[in-house]
Amino acid sequence: MPHSQPARRRKDDTSAPWILTFADLLSLVLTFFVLVFSMNTVQYESWKAVVHTMNEEFNPKRPMVEILPHDTPPSLMTRSIPGLNLTYLEALLDRQLKQVPLFQEAVVHRVEDTVVISLPASLLFEPKLAVLAPDANRALRALAGALVQVRNKVQVAGYTNGAPVKTGLFRSNWELSLTRARVVAGTLSNAGYQQPMTVLGYADTRLRSLEHFNNVKSRYEWAERIDIVLINEKREQGTYDIF
Structure with a gap:
């Protein structure tokens, strides 16, 4: 039984494998710049809401921290008494x-x-x-x-x-x-x-x-x-x- 011969590339076929690699590289570079741009323009309030949602979903039993205003005690603001002349x-x-x-x-x-x-x-x-x-x-x-x-x-x-x-x-x-x-x-x-x-x-x-x-x-x-x-x-x- 005769062995099948691989098909020869036609002379008018101009495709090459490097084009796929180049296209993948362009996609990665574009993705990188999109990520950089998005990190530089983060909206704090929106990001805060995302973080809060993730904390609620992944750590629902975490201890809550309450932030209270702190007033400096008056004793720390008193002036020292001079010593001897x-x-x-x-x-x-x-x-x-x-x-x-x-x-x-x-x-x-x-x-x-x-x-x-x-x-x-x-x-x-x-x-x-x-x-x-x-x-x-x-x-x-x-x-x-x-x-x-x-x-x-x-x-x-x-x-x-x-x-x-x-x-x-x-x-x-x-x-x-x-x-x-x-x-x-x-x-x-x-x-x-x-x-x-x-x-x-x-x-x-x-x-x-x-x-x-x-x-x-x-x-x-x-x-x-x-x-x-x-x-x-x-x-x-x-x-x-x-x-």
């Missing part, structure tokens, strides 16, 4: 520090609505370490005796220069500055200052505040310091307050 406080602390031999290089100065006691870190710690020297411990205890009479809120902030930490005890200057501030705050607390203190670590992010130092060496030395900041805001009265 900052000019008087600056003079008082400067006189107290002059009586502590280790703090002769310390600086008491005003920064906006605060009084700042700046202590070079070289007076308190070894380079890139956070263990207090024996003299520093005694000096901070004397400072705590002055702070315990002051009813202004207190912050303790640590700063460093940009030199990397190579002691292996700290992963970065951030951790070093915060640890030093915590050590100073803990020493003041152990010495009798029992009020809450805010502890902050700034590392080397505040070097611009030292631009008033013309001497680069002095600027580098003061970059590593501990600032004890007294805010113009009254704290709660403590046991030892006399003012």
Whole structure:
């Protein structure tokens, strides 16, 4: 039985398979642009109704959430009570520090609505370490005796220069500055200052505040310091307050 031969394409047949692929591609591109256009022109109210309907159909037992207006309590809008006069406080602390031999290089100065006691870190710690020297411990205890009479809120902030930490005890200057501030705050607390203190670590992010130092060496030395900041805001009265 003779085998059937495949039909030969006629010479005038111009159809080709790629036309079907091209048509499918055009359809996909057109569909894509239609979807993009529809997503950019979504009507919120209509879409909200669709979402609500789908939630009702697919999750009828979901818990209902009721949105109620929230009013800010009046207690949060009250103004804070000022503490001691900052000019008087600056003079008082400067006189107290002059009586502590280790703090002769310390600086008491005003920064906006605060009084700042700046202590070079070289007076308190070894380079890139956070263990207090024996003299520093005694000096901070004397400072705590002055702070315990002051009813202004207190912050303790640590700063460093940009030199990397190579002691292996700290992963970065951030951790070093915060640890030093915590050590100073803990020493003041152990010495009798029992009020809450805010502890902050700034590392080397505040070097611009030292631009008033013309001497680069002095600027580098003061970059590593501990600032004890007294805010113009009254704290709660403590046991030892006399003012």
